[in-house]
Amino acid sequence: MVELGRNARVAARVLAKASPEAKRTALLTAAGAINAHRKKILAANARDIEAATAKGISKAFLDRLALDDQRIDGIIAAVRTIAELPDPVGTTIAEWDRPNGLHIQRVRTPLGVIGVIFESRPNVTADAGALCIKSGNAVILRGGSDSFHSSQAIVECMLDGLHLAGLPVEAIQLVPTTDRAAVGEMLRGLDGNIDVIVPRGGKTLVARVQDEARVPVFAHLEGLVHVYIDKSADLDTAVNVTRNAKMRRTGICGAAETLLVHQDVVATHLKPIIAALIAKGCEIRGDAGVMALIPEARPATEEDWRTEYEDAIISVKVVDNLEAAIAHIEHYSSHHTEAIIAEDAAAVEKFFNEIDSAILIHNASTQFADGGEFGFGGEIGIATGKMHARGPVGVEQLTSFNYRVRGNGQIRP
Template sequence: MTAAAISAAMAEMGRAAKEAARTLALAPGAQRDAALQAMAKAVVSNVDTILEANAHDLRALAPDANTPAFRDRLALSRDAIAAIARGIEAVAAQPDPLGQILAKWTQPNGLKIARVAVPLGVIGVIFESRPNVAADAGALAIKSGNAVILRAGSEALRSCLALHRCLVRGLQEAGLPAAALQIVPHADREAVGAMLQGLNGTLDLIVPRGGKGLTARVQAEARVPVLAHLDGINHVYVHRDAVVPMAVDVVRNAKLRRVSVCGAAEALLLDQGLAADAQRAIVGALLDGGCEVRGDAAVQALDARVRPAEASDWGQEFLAPIMAARVVAGLDQALAHIAQYGSQHTDAIITEDAEVAQHFLARCDSAIVLWNASTQFADGGEFG
């Protein structure tokens, strides 16, 4: 397609989405939930078609993209598709967010004011290699009464098109317009540029889901509001009063459950007041689990398998079985390290000292701050 043809096609998608958004905003919650339930059933009944499309995507991976982490994000299985369907059903089961009175008050002159939850309008979601994002974003948009235009990465396009057909079937079965949930049917980068310009004023919000390059481009070029985050340089600080078996389990899960997701921990901070045997057990569990540990001198002294850390390791999002580790003097140094090298995504403290934990929760300036819990809870729909 020529640039002019792509621009015209994208403008038409925006126009259709805006029209569908008006219908969707007035649709009863029960109708939107019926659409979501039908979407989930369509996903389950088309599992073979989705797997076939995904296998095609995997076979077509370019050599530079064919890494274990990338394949992990892209690959689907019967269990993964069943989880996608359950996720859609879980969204349907949530209370209707529309029409909720968030606040209300009366002015001294008697004027009564209420803040009421309403749809945003049309949301553009630009993402890369995770096909489940198509279903997640689509389901959340419909639940909240918003139309959505999806733009998938080229590597995941066939998988996302197969999922999209299931989602549209659900909309149609519930009597809602198919244009409320559209996907760009090709991987031409001109489509991204058109979305960033706002599709002639029809896009109300852009949400990028992908790597630093994608997110940085969206934030730099978008002419509409953007909801985004960059890297997931996440930390686990093990305080001197941590329960060691818990610390071992949490650290191992935070790093190794899925190394390719943005909630994976990338740095381990060990309190110098934590017994050497406890520090050794935590580091050893990572090493025994197949994780490469890059540590400072104190961590290297715990286990001969630890490799020396480079300065660049402290602010690195590895997305691989690699973790940077250092010993810190205490809470203040841990917080200073996180402030310097973290990305304000997700950080955790492991301790039985409630006062220390509350101090960490109050001072750690991250979107998600956890106490005695894995950073991997940032992945998926764990928060409901």
């Protein structure tokens, strides 16, 4: 593993200087190779699925693991999209002149080596690899053992791309899953050869990474997402947005988990919103105010306000006012994403200014909490920490910067 870290560092130095065209070519070639080697990838995936099935793995797990032609098309499209993004490295973020004539630029530079620890989703291999290469970084990928053959087949295609573009193939390294201590070593940073760790997977994995990592981590442990219906909310917007925020896909981190309704609109808005949710098959867990109006609701317990269901269940609470909604969110939120449905601009400003979450949304679904939807062309994850990257982590968030100062002989008095 230490050797692998050293190789990654050497490759990262080369990647940092690579031309935008070389990186683009590497990724477009990789996408082409994935297309050309479909059969091989599907055969490797079949091998993984067979072994996983024999182990008696869950249906949800198998669904994440399984590839088919359509999913491979999706992987190819994602790599191509990332290939065609503007190259972040070398772009000037800010520049200014000093009274003494010095011209100062803040310029994006790569971070170095990214460690990605993921569970059995083969597409992460391509996504994460492409995002790291585009941003001039090397990447060390450690996937779940159940998807190892699929990941390996995809990585081979990525390496074809690097090789044909004249870039070092050590820029993408897949850790053999037979090495059980690998994750622990990565979390300790491989002797200073990993600059940041990105975990992709369930809460157990993320919690372990956040707990043990001695290097920075870009991650979110939970997406305990709130939707607040203000007294100024338009009814149709409230119904449509809440239904989409909760039920479009219940398992993603941007899915709503708790609904807060201003007491002034309980009489008009609560029933239609809840009816829309129930019609989509959502279970309702309410406080006393909700229980009084919604016969289908079960009573919510304290635990419900703390629970990311990742399922067709929502906790619903009536709040006295905007302040109470903000207080509830600040107390229970995982600081991922929160939405306000309101027509009153002052209420929106207050919500935006007083809630400290990575993403705040007005009159739109919380399921837009996604790098692709933000226009980043992809994301390696969503971060809820406040350091460096926050919210969707795309190619720009995988860069650092330095200062470049130009003078004509200035000395300091």
